[in-house]
Amino acid sequence: MKLLKIDTKKNIIRGLINSYDDLVVLQYIIERGDRLVSYSKRKVAIGDEQVIKVVKIGIEVETIGLESGSLRVGGKIFYTSDEDIPLHKYHTLDLRVKTAFTVRKDKILGFQVRLIKNAQERSPKVFVCVYEPGYAIMYSISNYSLRRMYEVKHNVQGKRFKNDSRLVFLDKLGKALVEEYSRRKWNVFIVAGTAIDNEDLRRGVLKDLDIVYETVSYADTGLKELVGKDRINELISRTKIATQRNLIGEYVGGISKGDEKYVYGKDAVRAATGETAVVQAIVTKEYVLFNKDAINQLDAGNVDIVFFDEKDDSLDQLQGLGGIILKLS
Numbered sequence: 001m002k003l004l005k006i007d008t009k010k011n012i013i014r015g016l017i018n019s020y021d022d023l024v025v026l027q028y029i030i031e032r033g034d035r036l037v038s039y040s041k042r043k044v045a046i047g048d049e050q051v052i053k054v055v056k057i058g059i060e061v062e063t064i065g066l067e068s069g070s071l072r073v074g075g076k077i078f079y080t081s082d083e084d085i086p087l088h089k090y091h092t093l094d095l096r097v098k099t100a101f102t103v104r105k106d107k108i109l110g111f112q113v114r115l116i117k118n119a120q121e122r123s124p125k126v127f128v129c130v131y132e133p134g135y136a137i138m139y140s141i142s143n144y145s146l147r148r149m150y151e152v153k154h155n156v157q158g159k160r161f162k163n164d165s166r167l168v169f170l171d172k173l174g175k176a177l178v179e180e181y182s183r184r185k186w187n188v189f190i191v192a193g194t195a196i197d198n199e200d201l202r203r204g205v206l207k208d209l210d211i212v213y214e215t216v217s218y219a220d221t222g223l224k225e226l227v228g229k230d231r232i233n234e235l236i237s238r239t240k241i242a243t244q245r246n247l248i249g250e251y252v253g254g255i256s257k258g259d260e261k262y263v264y265g266k267d268a269v270r271a272a273t274g275e276t277a278v279v280q281a282i283v284t285k286e287y288v289l290f291n292k293d294a295i296n297q298l299d300a301g302n303v304d305i306v307f308f309d310e311k312d313d314s315l316d317q318l319q320g321l322g323g324i325i326l327k328l329s
Contacts, residue, residue, distance in 0.1 A: 001025065001119040004100075006108075013116060014102045017095060020233050023071040024309045025119040026095065027064060028288055029112050030103055034061045036073055038093045038101040042082075056081035059091055071095040109292055111299035126188045126232060129177060130222025133166045133197060136173050137219050138180070141232065146223075152176050170197060174205030181209055188235045192216045192226060237310060244314040247282055247306060251325045252317060263326040272326050273297050280304040280327040284315065287323030294324075 002016040017023060030036060037058040044053045058079030065072050074092040077085065085091075095101060126141040134156035138149040154169035181189060191201065192214035202213060212235055216222035226232055254262040263272045272278060273294050281303055288295050288307070298305060308315045318325065 001116065003116060003119075006113065006116065008108050008113065011105045011108050012102065013105075013108065015100070015116070017097055017099045017101070019097060020069070021236070022097075022119055023066060023095060024307075025115050026071055026101075027066050027285065028115055028307070030061060030064055030071075030073060031105070031289075032061055032064070033106065035059070035078065035104040036061055036075070036093060036101060037079065037103075038095060038099060040091070040093055042085075053082070055085065057085070057091060057093060059093060062090075069096060109296045109299075111288075111292075111295045111305065114299055125184070125186050126190065126236065127180060127184075127186045128190045128223060128226065128232070129173075129192065130216055130219050130226070131173060131191075131193045131197070132217070132219045132222075133194075134169055135219045136176075136193075137223075138176075139223060167200075170200055171205065174201055177201075177211075178205055178209070181211070187239050188212065188232070190214055190226070190232070190235065192222050241310045241312045241314070243306075244308050244310055244312055248308075248314040248317050251282060251327065252321075255321075255325075261328040263328060264321045264324065266322060269294070269322070269324055269326060272328065277328045278303050278326050279329045280306065282306045282308060282318060282325050282327075284308050284318050284323040286319070291324075 001018055001022040003013075004016065005012060005014040007013075013029065015022075017026070035058060037056065040055050040057045041052050042055055043050050056079075057077060059073065059075035059077055061073055061075045063072075063074040072092055072094055074090065076088050077091050078087065080087065128139040128141065130137050130139070131152075134154055136152040138151070140147050140149055152169075152173050154165065154172055156165045156169055157163065177191065189210065190212045191198065191206070193201075193216060195215050198213040198215065202211075214226060214231060216225045251262050255264065263269060278298060278301060281298055283295065283305060285307065295305065308318050
């Protein structure tokens with residue numbers, strides 16, 4: 001997320017959404033009663049043609065829900081840049097990637113400031129290699145921006161599935177990927193080529209590496225194929241699910257063994273909240289929405305708060321334990 005302004009005295013946050021993860025964060029920031037200003041598209045007739053007009057609209061937030069690709073926020077209009085749109089009419093703003101927004105709150109809580117600043121500073125690091133026999137392009141995605149890194153080339157002649165030059169290229173590409181894999185810490189490492197080439201790499205120099213293989217036809221169009229299928233965001237989501245599962249496994253495992261450093265249950269959490277001994281908390285969205293004082297208290301104590309956002313068995317387990325588990329030092 002690109003944070004344009006945060007004013008804790010006037011309780012204003014202004015920013016630009018750069019990823020789906022930013023929408024997940026905003027569902028913890030925007031609340032009923034807030035005033036949200038963003039942009040909406042509407043069709044208008046100019047002569048015999050219908051054109052799309054972008055309108056700036058402000059609403060008093062009543063509903064909010066995260067759907068596929070957007071955060072839908074509904075409420076009554078208090079401001080509009082288009083005089084043809086009446087005030088006090090109910091309207092829904094769809095917040096999406098590359099959408100700018102301004103939200104004014106009664107009070108910005110400490111954990112909300114921390115969340116939105118983390119959204120600005122942190123992003124998953126994704127490596128993508130798209131290739132065809134003889135030509136590969138390496139990309140990095142970090143801070144939600146794409147950078148073309150370098151290429152790997154080797155002349156492949158004849159029938160590409162039955163010649164030594166193809167194998168030489170795959171060996172050359174594989175070694176470059178092994179070096180890249182060990183050089184940096186990537187959240188997601190994607191190798192995308194034809195199914196037969198992927199299989200040779202998987203069985204060869206890339207054996208036993210934690211790599212996601214995708215099928216694309218050509219190097220030049222491979223990245224567009226992945227983006228078009230929304231595979232990169234889906235794979236980032238999978239990474240977050242793995243994090244949730246690992247954490248819930250640790251916490252529930254500790255609870256089942258009677259380890260007193262894992263605390264759950266309404267009374268036990270209330271007693272432990274605010275203690276300097278709390279080092280980490282895993283929480284659900286529902287718990288955050290209805291227990292903001294407790295979350296703000298944990299945040300003020302610099303507790304590492306991990307939000308479970310992905311729909312998975314791990315989320316169901318956490319909800320079954322009251323939506324929050326604390327880890328004490």
